[in-house]
Structure formats: C-alpha cells, structure tokens
Amino acid sequence: MKILVVGAGVLGLTTAFNLVEDGHDVTIVDKTGPYAQASSRSFAWINANHKLPAEYHRLNRAGIAAHEEFQRRFASHGTWFHQHGCIMFDSTPDKATGYDERFTESAEFDYPVERIDSDRLRELEPAVSWPTDSGLFFPLEAHLDNEAFGSLVESFLEEADVTPEVAEVVRVDTNADGASAEFADGDTRNFDQVIIAAGADSGAIAFRSGLLLPVADLSQPGPRTHSLLGVTVPTDVSLSRIIISDKINVRPRHDGSMFVQIPSVEARTEEGESPELLDEVRVVMEAELQALFGKRIPVSRVIFSGRSFPEDGLSIVGYLDEHHRAYSLVTHSGMTMAPLLGRLVADEVRGDSSHLLSTFRPSRFTKGITQESPTNFIGRQ
Numbered sequence: 241m242k243i244l245v246v247g248a249g250v251l252g253l254t255t256a257f258n259l260v261e262d263g264h265d266v267t268i269v270d271k272t273g274p275y276a277q278a279s280s281r282s283f284a285w286i287n288a289n290h291k292l293p294a295e296y297h298r299l300n301r302a303g304i305a306a307h308e309e310f311q312r313r314f315a316s317h318g319t320w321f322h323q324h325g326c327i328m329f330d331s332t333p334d335k336a337t338g339y340d341e342r343f344t345e346s347a348e349f350d351y352p353v354e355r356i357d358s359d360r361l362r363e364l365e366p367a368v369s370w371p372t373d374s375g376l377f378f379p380l381e382a383h384l385d386n387e388a389f390g391s392l393v394e395s396f397l398e399e400a401d402v403t404p405e406v407a408e409v410v411r412v413d414t415n416a417d418g419a420s421a422e423f424a425d426g427d428t429r430n431f432d433q434v435i436i437a438a439g440a441d442s443g444a445i446a447f448r449s450g451l452l453l454p455v456a457d458l459s460q461p462g463p464r465t466h467s468l469l470g471v472t473v474p475t476d477v478s479l480s481r482i483i484i485s486d487k488i489n490v491r492p493r494h495d496g497s498m499f500v501q502i503p504s505v506e507a508r509t510e511e512g513e514s515p516e517l518l519d520e521v522r523v524v525m526e527a528e529l530q531a532l533f534g535k536r537i538p539v540s541r542v543i544f545s546g547r548s549f550p551e552d553g554l555s556i557v558g559y560l561d562e563h564h565r566a567y568s569l570v571t572h573s574g575m576t577m578a579p580l581l582g583r584l585v586a587d588e589v590r591g592d593s594s595h596l597l598s599t600f601r602p603s604r605f606t607k608g609i610t611q612e613s614p615t616n617f618i619g620r621q
C-alpha cells in the first residue's frame with residue numbers, strides 16, 4: 241500500500257520503519273524536520289509506573305518489552321536503552337503512605353518493585369547524598385537516549401530509501417478508494433492510507449479534515465501540557481539510573497550530562513516562556529542538584545516544552561474515518577511506547593486489530609470529551 245506518515249517524531253519514525261519492513265510504499269513528512277518537537281525534549285523515562293487505568297498500564301508495560309526486544313535485535317548498532325531501573329523517593333512527612341500506595345498498586349499489576357533502605361540507596365547510587373533513608377526501586381524501568389534512538393530508526397529508513405521530507409500537511413480527505421493529503425505549498429497527493437502522527441498538531445490537522453481528534457491546545461501553557469526540562473553540562477558525577485522524587489527528577493545522558501526536572505517549579509509554566517523564568521528555574525535546578533550530589537553541576541539550558549497530550553490523558557490510536565483511510569497515532573508517554581505502537585499500527589494497517597489498543601480508539605470521544613484533571617507529572621511521565 242501507498243502510505244503517508246505525517247510527522248517524523250518518535251512515533252512517526254517507528255511507524256514508518258515497521259510499515260517499510262512490511263513492504264509498503266512509505267512517504268514520511270515533517271513540517272520542520274525529524275524530531276522537531278516533543279521527541280527532542282523528552283525526559284525519556286521508559287516506564288509503566290502509576291499509568292492508570294489497567295489497560296494503559298498494560299500498554300506501557302508492553303512498551304518496555306518492545307524496547308527490550310528492539311535493543312536486543314539491533315544490539316550491534318550500540319546501546320540506547322539503559323535498563324538500570326528507577327529509584328523513587330519522597331522526602332515529605334507523608335512518605336510512608338505514598339510508598340505504601342505505590343507499592344500496593346505496582347504489586348497488584350505484578351509490576352516489579354522493591355522497598356529500599358539507606359544501604360540499598362547507597363549501593364545503587366553511591367555518588368548521591370541521599371536526603372532520605374527509604375525509597376522504592378523499579379528494576380524494569382529504563383532511560384532512553386532518545387536522540388540516538390530516533391537517529392537509528394531514521395538511518396534504517398534511509399537504508400530503505402525512505403527519507404523524511406520537509407513538508408507540511410494541512411488537511412486530509414478520505415473516501416472509499418483512498419486518502420488525499422493537501423500540503424501547505426498547495427500540492428495534493430494521493431495515498432491508500434494516511435497516518436497522522438503529528439504530535440500536538442495532530443488535532444488541528446484532524447479538525448481541518450472534519451475529523452475528531454481531541455489533543456490539548458498548547459497555546460495556554462500550564463503543568464498539564466508543559467514542562468521545564470534542564471540539561472546540565474557534562475559532569476564526572478557518576479549516576480547510572482533515573483531518580484524520581486518530590487524534589488528533583490534526574491537522569492544521566494549519553495555524554496555525561498543530565499536531564500533535570502523540578503516538581504515545585506512545574507506550575508510556573510502557566511507564566512509562559514520568558515528568559516527571566518528560564519533563568520530563575522535554572523537557579524533552582526542547580527540548587528537541587530547541589531543538594532543531591534554535594535557538588536555544583538551547572539545547568540546549561542532550560543527548555544520550556546509542550547507535550548503532545550490527548551485531552552483525556554490516554555493514547556488515541558486507530559482509524560478516524562468510516563473508510564479506514566486516516567489513522568491517528570497520538571499519545572503522551574510516546575518514548576515508552578514508540579517501538580510497540582509503531583509495530584501495532586503496521587499490524588492494524590495489515591488488518592490485524594490489536595486487543596491492546598481496544599480501549600484507546602478515537603471513537604470513544606463521540607460520547608463527549610473528558611479532560612484529564614490537572615495532575616502533577618512527577619512520578620507519572
């Protein structure tokens with residue numbers, strides 16, 4: 241089949257890769273270029289932690305397994321999936337309750353979790369000055385070198401002579417025979433199917449096409465849809481795994497630098513992006529890093545970033561039109577689920593419907609759109 245993939249973020253790329261593997265004639269376009277939006281600014285914690293309801297946990301869990309499989313399959317190309325686990329700690333007086341709840345929830349899902357004490361904390365991450373004597377450890381979780389992963393998938397596409405084109409899709413028309421995509425330069429091209437994987441912009445493309453795809457509008461920033469992500473300078477501090485807490489989220493990067501998020505400043509995204517805000521947040525990040533590592537680690541950049549966020553917080557995956565010509569692939573936690581969803585979308589294009597996706601069909605919104613209540617993203621990314 242002749243298929244257009246709109247968007248070359250992590251989801252568009254993995255989908256194009258699987259469609260090419262299945263022998264389709266694939267065109268992938270991006271209005272800016274590959275990895276232009278959320279995928280390049282992702283904390284990329286690969287996890288199914290506190291992902292509710294159970295169907296969403298199951299999807300994310302399958303996402304972890306798909307990463308394991310992808311890393312194994314292409315191990316000769318390097319290591320981008322670092323499955324060293326995640327340490328979660330809470331420094332508030334309510335920590336015992338918080339740990340109990342998270343431990344019980346994880347155990348109910350049969351999601352590996354360990355209660356850890358100060359000895360184990362020191363054993364796992366000796367360079368950290370732990371402000372706590374207890375925590376939880378999630379051994380299945382990982383951090384992803386998101387850019388390396390995207391570049392690898394892009395290189396596989398290039399080997400198959402599929403190069404992301406810089407082109408903007410305005411709208412899509414479908415009928416029983418196929419789909420036509422209208423581009424910003426006035427061009428119209430015909431395909432058998434179109435996969436809309438344009439992240440936060442997917443809703444607008446669907447709207448212009450007369451299709452219902454409720455994705456959060458990023459023009460009103462706030463902690464539900466935006467985040468402040470710090471990038472440190474490369475440092476000789478040794479950190480092997482992700483740390484998630486009420487004070488700071490931090491993870492190592494491929495070049496010795498770290499990604500940082502600070503829960504207490506996320507609400508400030510409501511102020512909108514300004515140099516003053518980024519500078520103030522940088523100062524807070526550096527103070528928390530100093531407290532955690534007992535050493536000054538400069539933050540070189542703070543990125544004010546929008547998420548691609550379905551209105552109800554859950555993935556929207558499936559056909560949007562009665563003719564099954566326009567398919568939606570929009571989700572948060574796309575880093576966790578990209579290798580899985582890329583494969584499942586290709587299976588569905590072939591006609592094999594996935595039971596893992598049955599809860600996440602676009603048709604659920606015909607009964608109305610429920611916005612997920614504002615949530616603190618810490619511990620749920």
Ligand SMILES: Cc1cc2nc3c(=O)[nH]c(=O)nc-3n(C[C@H](O)[C@H](O)[C@H](O)COP(=O)(O)OP(=O)(O)OC[C@H]3O[C@@H](n4cnc5c(N)ncnc54)[C@H](O)[C@@H]3O)c2cc1C
Pocket residue numbers: 246247248249250251252269270271272273274275276277278279280281282283284285286287407408409410437438439440441442445467468469545546547548569570571572573574575576577621
């Ligand atoms: C700060 C932050 C932290 C995150 N942390 C995590 C995490 O820890 N774990 C996790 O699993 N996920 C995390 N995520 C979410 C994850 O990064 C995203 O779900 C994922 O990157 C989405 O990928 P995507 O391909 O759908 O979208 P994007 O990466 O946004 O790609 C969409 C692409 O579509 C293109 N496009 C848009 N409109 C058009 C058009 N009209 N025509 C052609 N092209 C178009 C854009 O240029 C863009 O390149 C985080 C996100 C953010 C922002």
